[in-house]
Amino acid sequence: MKAIVQDRYGPADVLELRDIDPPAVGDDDVLVRVRAAGVDAGVVHLVTGLPYLLRLGFGLRAPRSRVRGMDVAGLVEAVGRNVTRFRPGDEVFGTCEGAFAEYARARQDRLAPKPAALTFEQAAAVPVSAQTALQGLRDAGAVQPGQKVLITGAGGGVGTFAVQLAKAFGAEVTGVCGPDKADLVRSIGADHVVDYTREDFTDRPHRYDLILDIAGNRRLSRLRRVLTPRGTLVIMGGEEGGRWFGGNDRQLRATLLSPFVRHRLRMLMSMQRERDLRTVAELIEAGQVTPVVGRTYPLDQAPDAVRHVGEGHARGKVVITV
Ligand SMILES: NC(=O)c1ccc[n+]([C@@H]2O[C@H](COP(=O)([O-])OP(=O)(O)OC[C@H]3O[C@@H](n4cnc5c(N)ncnc54)[C@H](OP(=O)(O)O)[C@@H]3O)[C@@H](O)[C@H]2O)c1
Structure with a gap:
């Protein structure tokens, strides 16, 4: 699959589009066919490795996980044998490991059904x-x-x-x-x-x-x-x-x-919680919250998306389409 891979910390140019194996799916995991991925300030920190404090959690010399992106919206491609809440073909959104790719692995308790009124781009703007x-x-x-x-x-x-x-x-x-x-x-x-x-x-x-x-x-x-x-x-x-x-x-x-x-x-140290994702989804369904998507970029331009967010003046959320 195509993915944006990072082998070292640095400016957005350290991100490269490569062909790699899709992630293995464990018993509690969902494999998502990614349609859109959100880019936020947290992604920029993981690309640059700054502030240095964060490297204690994510890898001292290089990031332990090589594919960036947490926010995801897409279609369920496959599920592990303990997954009961989702089936292949379901439209989902939530957080995962490595959303800047054609496929990403997510825990089932990090996903929720995508609000029907949202496009994949809008849904990917939401989770984090x-x-x-x-x-x-x-x-x-x-x-x-x-x-x-x-x-x-x-x-x-x-x-x-x-x-x-x-x-x-x-x-x-x-x-x-x-x-x-x-x-x-x-x-x-x-x-x-x-x-x-x-x-x-x-x-x-x-x-x-x-x-x-x-x-x-x-x-x-x-x-x-x-x-x-x-x-x-x-x-x-x-x-x-x-x-x-x-x-x-x-x-x-x-x-x-x-x-x-x-x-x-x-x-505040924010947490990814299924119940909070569902609370937000309910507010979206009720029309009280609408995601603001600023710029969108195709997957191969992920470095430009990260560079733009890194400049510190993003409008709403920046989204990568896959
Ligand atoms: N605590 C947590 O768990 C947690 C979780 C997620 C994010 N964060 C942090 O929250 C911050 C925002 O994240 P984000 O994803 O929303 O970033 P973002 O999308 O880049 O938004 C930051 C916004 O702040 C505006 N801004 C810049 N300087 C400002 C100033 N002096 N006064 C008022 N507005 C200013 C920027 O545009 P304009 O200057 O054009 O208005 C931009 O729209 C980041 O520092 C991120 O690391 C923390």
């Missing part, structure tokens, strides 16, 4: 980013109806889901994004938009019950300045930290500081 947004708002953020919620990176992969989910939870939403995404962020439901190139929201008099900090690398003290007295800050991402820790040092500092201040300061 939407679950991250859901867990940030609901679990770490404990969002409540009527709360004022501010979301940075509102026009990107995670942010476009976070805005829509926060509205679905009944919040009043302020999205922070660059100038070319203001219309998009408003169109997906944000009540207010702040263009970070014109105005620093941490200088404004407005206060928020919950801040999801998805992009940028603003200091904790600046973010806390615009929280209500018992507000919650969830540090979810940010690409401007150093090569060793990336934005993770802010996450750690927030967690250590939280017991000593009135604000709730949280970090």
Whole structure:
């Protein structure tokens, strides 16, 4: 099968289109004929091997798994003998190992039926980013109806889901994004938009019950300045930290500081969970959430897709079609 293979860490050019064997399918696995695969900031980290901290989990000198891509949408090609929920031919979406390929292996508890209203491209935009947004708002953020919620990176992969989910939870939403995404962020439901190139929201008099900090690398003290007295800050991402820790040092500092201040300061390490994938699918079926697909690229242009996301200004989610 054709796959995008990576033998070493580096810029997007380390990704090469090659012919390799399809993955072996274990008893609990599903072999998916990939139709579309999502590209997010996490993929870029695995390609570059930065920050270095992540290599502890994924391989010190080179990535242990050679095919990139987690988000997948496609058709079930074959199932292991313990798989009861899916049959060949089913349309599925979820997370897997190595989605930038014609076939990918997924655990059955990482997949769900593809919402019928979505194309494969739209479905591939969902799994990692939407679950991250859901867990940030609901679990770490404990969002409540009527709360004022501010979301940075509102026009990107995670942010476009976070805005829509926060509205679905009944919040009043302020999205922070660059100038070319203001219309998009408003169109997906944000009540207010702040263009970070014109105005620093941490200088404004407005206060928020919950801040999801998805992009940028603003200091904790600046973010806390615009929280209500018992507000919650969830540090979810940010690409401007150093090569060793990336934005993770802010996450750690927030967690250590939280017991000593009135604000709730949280970090998020998102998890792939079948029930969260199904929750998101239900919200999509109900018309409350619609994936925003920005650019799409064919499989052989996967390096360009990764390069584009790595530039840090993606619009919605970038998707590779197979
Ligand atoms: N904690 C977790 O478990 C978890 C899971 C998934 C992702 N993440 C992290 O979350 C972050 C976002 O991921 P993603 O996939 O959504 O990335 P993405 O698709 O690249 O989106 C990032 C967005 O942020 C905007 N942005 C850049 N600088 C900004 C700033 N200073 N203020 C406000 N917006 C800014 C970008 O466009 P404009 O500048 O044009 O607005 C872009 O739309 C990454 O750091 C990623 O590593 C964390």
